[in-house]
Amino acid sequence: MYQLGIVRRNIQRADRAAMDRLAQFGAATVHEAMGRVGLMKPYLRPIYAGAHVAGTAVTVLLHPGDNWMMHVAAEQIREGDVVVAAVTADCTDGFFGDLLATSFRAQGARALVIDAGVRDVRDLTAMGFPVWSKAISAKGTIKATLGSVNVPVVCAGAMVNPGDVIVADDDGVVVVPAALASQTADAAAAREANEAGKRARLAAGVLGLDMYQMRETLANAGLKYVD
Amino acid sequence: MYQLGIVRRNIQRADRAAMDRLAQFGAATVHEAMGRVGLMKPYLRPIYAGAHVAGTAVTVLLHPGDNWMMHVAAEQIREGDVVVAAVTADCTDGFFGDLLATSFRAQGARALVIDAGVRDVRDLTAMGFPVWSKAISAKGTIKATLGSVNVPVVCAGAMVNPGDVIVADDDGVVVVPAALASQTADAAAAREANEAGKRARLAAGVLGLDMYQMRETLANAGLKYVD
Amino acid sequence: MYQLGIVRRNIQRADRAAMDRLAQFGAATVHEAMGRVGLMKPYLRPIYAGAHVAGTAVTVLLHPGDNWMMHVAAEQIREGDVVVAAVTADCTDGFFGDLLATSFRAQGARALVIDAGVRDVRDLTAMGFPVWSKAISAKGTIKATLGSVNVPVVCAGAMVNPGDVIVADDDGVVVVPAALASQTADAAAAREANEAGKRARLAAGVLGLDMYQMRETLANAGLKYVD
């Protein structure tokens, strides 16, 4: 699975048009459109509320307390990428701050998703550089051990291949395999298409029990009403 | 304790006047007025800061990853209710989003308290529909197994009976049994009555040691001052 | 280490000029300037974003669920202090609220750092009284058991002596021993001096790989580029 000491330069990024379409949907919608899979664990939280991004994954594999490979990753970023950083063991250190954010943005990155900690969050917020992380920590890191860039990684419980589409918002982070980007965008669009109508009916007081025709199934399952 | 597959329709809600009086106090004051009991665990957090609600509990018992009974609960909501959702085992999935919030609000609900996850938090925040939850997660749920509505439940470590008063703010969520609502409101009012005076004295530099006359008790307990 | 039932009145506070210089730097910079030590664990979080304080530590040792010594500590606060509260066992109760904050501020305190919970966070935010805590909880405390004031304590994994400088911001809380305050301020200033230049170069697209001259070291360590 993991390969250490490797930087893959030429990765196959997901189709840009499909990614742009996915960018219109929230993480929950995309995750449902995938068949309720592909979600990173909910301990990943945005460092500030309201960010919503989609981008293609550049992956980084780090060791605990060592952010050396973040600099190596910077060179592989292309416009529209989201850097996805995994660590070989649990760690909350601050691997990323305002200098790296400045560099990542200059290379074209839209966001960072990291299964560890970040720092300088006030600066990152002021810059509007969104980060989803496991922790916020001032703890610095060293540069001593090789990891890898653009290898498959497991980040917050989800498998990420370089080039996959990442969709992230206040609800979390979802991974769409590059090969499924277009069909997932279709499914997400179909899902949202009739939500407006449902919302209006529910707002008007129609019950989900009736709108979704659940009463009979519930009765068959044995639901009893008592007074 | 728990009964599965049951919906109780006629519940005895706490006295409305007592609930309205409780609505004037924060969760900390009400919890103290109860004798320092009735508080849900502090891992329940509001999805946005600044919400403060009081309402009567409509309870829902869910299974992990299954939000079917939320729709059943919607029909039992009356104006002024707060839905309290418990789960039979730990789960962080997103059981609730903007569609259910639209429905709950249309039925008269003031808030949701859930010992699990929610999603669409940006929409919920924009709607001003307050939620206290254990997690935020885009993870969707299924509709396969019966739970119950309006049975006694344990939510975040606190026992809740249908009709109890729920008071929630940035400090947490407290449960006031319906039968104790009026006397708890009295006790809360008494507690707050002299806080303004205390605050003014403390702001003027009077020490709590003197204002609460603690010096003698501390000395008797053996406190030693050293230089 | 710990002494119970003791209040030390005369403590040696860090040099004021050094503290004022440290106040210009964030927790991450100060922690790096210390040699990457002295940081409290990242589970301590500010109750609202954007606060940044430096002050001299007045320490309090509490027992779980008992905030008696907070009142004793209030009398020992001098202008420019930060109260650092440790507990003899893990506890999330709300040891501190708006009345104590009013008192602490009247005595000159700039902030509270507490390895436990606080409440009245809406009021504390409105007051602009910053707190770094492990939890937010409405749970009240009693006044029954002696702890100590101005003894060495362990707070969130860091050793704090009375008079040490505390620097806290959105990234966390760092402790600078009083004797090291001046030299740490020097080191922090040196560290920040060339950051502006680096930031400009990174923003212009220069890679850290080149700016920090990492390519040769990485190659020597065995890094391989593949296509």
Next chain:
Amino acid sequence: MYQLGIVRRNIQRADRAAMDRLAQFGAATVHEAMGRVGLMKPYLRPIYAGAHVAGTAVTVLLHPGDNWMMHVAAEQIREGDVVVAAVTADCTDGFFGDLLATSFRAQGARALVIDAGVRDVRDLTAMGFPVWSKAISAKGTIKATLGSVNVPVVCAGAMVNPGDVIVADDDGVVVVPAALASQTADAAAAREANEAGKRARLAAGVLGLDMYQMRETLANAGLKYVD
């Protein structure tokens, strides 16, 4: 829900014969026989492997760091009881050790279930006094604040009324309301009756897919086999 400062002396214990029948089944079987409810959270663990007890609940409500009411509870124990101790806030202190175990056993207790910590676990193991707890901790407690004995409590997420049947083994702790003890024992017996036959068939290589006739349902749900 909770009442403080109360000791109820006359409680209605579950029928002894029903309890004795429940004692023959493991916690998993009893929990299934209840309809998959009534289970305490799995963070409660036995202090040593292999214990299996059933008994009637004497409940204790404690405050964090204060075990005063354990002594009050001792007087209410009758032969065949299991003491169930809840705490008003999370706490891992060691509320119980070999002296209390000696006293509880002398009064007829079969075990302790506590949503907190215990100590002297080597002695308790040597005595063969089983305990299910959240933690093991040498941390001592004080005797300063009233709780209650034989009131309804929430222990590890489960509601317990005095007199309910507690069944505990290596798999966890389940609560059977006194009124349901007999029917739950019937259901547990029915459940176990055909397990031996199933086990033999599975051991002989019959697949659950065939024994439980799942193949058609799975195919209808859309399961696909690929090579």
Next chain:
Amino acid sequence: MYQLGIVRRNIQRADRAAMDRLAQFGAATVHEAMGRVGLMKPYLRPIYAGAHVAGTAVTVLLHPGDNWMMHVAAEQIREGDVVVAAVTADCTDGFFGDLLATSFRAQGARALVIDAGVRDVRDLTAMGFPVWSKAISAKGTIKATLGSVNVPVVCAGAMVNPGDVIVADDDGVVVVPAALASQTADAAAAREANEAGKRARLAAGVLGLDMYQMRETLANAGLKYVD
């Protein structure tokens, strides 16, 4: 990554001879031989001490609280397999007990690795059927939703492909990709070859500082000895 509703029947299992060689080494040695990757998170613990197994992975993807696919997986087990069970969201329910263990063993399974809970641990221990799990819980599951069998899964933070070699002991669980099994066994053998000699020297009082010739490197790094 994930595919739902799929059972892959023909998987490429790792070379049997390589697996048998890997079976001679502990998880720590194999993990080091892999270059310090491939380890599952340490929250996975064996249900009893002393088990040590190696086998080829049959993977199962489950939903929270639903063990339906475990029965589907049983049919895909061949002699020498270890079942690796992942869940689409965090869950501690007891997905596996003595009946399934009986069935899995009858089909040839050597162990279960599950990122969730198990029950009947006393029986499993008596049977000598080893399990590495996240929790022990009596909580039962339902059979309602399709997952998959023999698709790539993420289990406790590690990527597992069907047919990979799993090595597990008291130190944890490591995954060796099938294609790397032979070379990893070579590396593990080389690593252990000189351990006996080192152990003897260390036991005789030789210091690692001298045996590994660390003194000069440490001095160059700046280590200072003070009296």
Next chain:
Amino acid sequence: MYQLGIVRRNIQRADRAAMDRLAQFGAATVHEAMGRVGLMKPYLRPIYAGAHVAGTAVTVLLHPGDNWMMHVAAEQIREGDVVVAAVTADCTDGFFGDLLATSFRAQGARALVIDAGVRDVRDLTAMGFPVWSKAISAKGTIKATLGSVNVPVVCAGAMVNPGDVIVADDDGVVVVPAALASQTADAAAAREANEAGKRARLAAGVLGLDMYQMRETLANAGLKYVD
């Protein structure tokens, strides 16, 4: 507090006679004799049950994922020492295994207390080398960054100075400052002296309520008995 890159060779170990007396008492008794302070957090657990040691602390300060200083520490061990290892940030990696245990024992160490992970636990158990750790993990470490040996450290929430007495058993780990070793041994002895008598009376059915004469205090505090 912390100093990096330092090895202090001459430390003042606690009086050997006092340490030997402390060795007769459990961690709970010693912790009570200290005034209920000095205890490490209960997440530290022994890797096997039944170990009970006392020794003088040799301290090590490590960085996450880096065990270099363990080898430096080995040289500073004298017969009767217990190595106490702290880490600058949370980490569960396996810093210690059977080779280091062989070396530590050869130098005279009685045990290891580590606020991180260990591995080779089966071998350590077979050797009878006791370890109290936060985790068990096969994850290996590197040797890249300087920490320190025999500086004051914070381990699992407790301050430890080189030469302090460490007492550890199944209930946890307690630190006795060297200067307090003798008086703590006296207090522990006094505490245990009358425990045998109490145990006998409790075993004979005398209630703690009577033996400790609690009835009047409880009544004064307001305890009510109801039927």
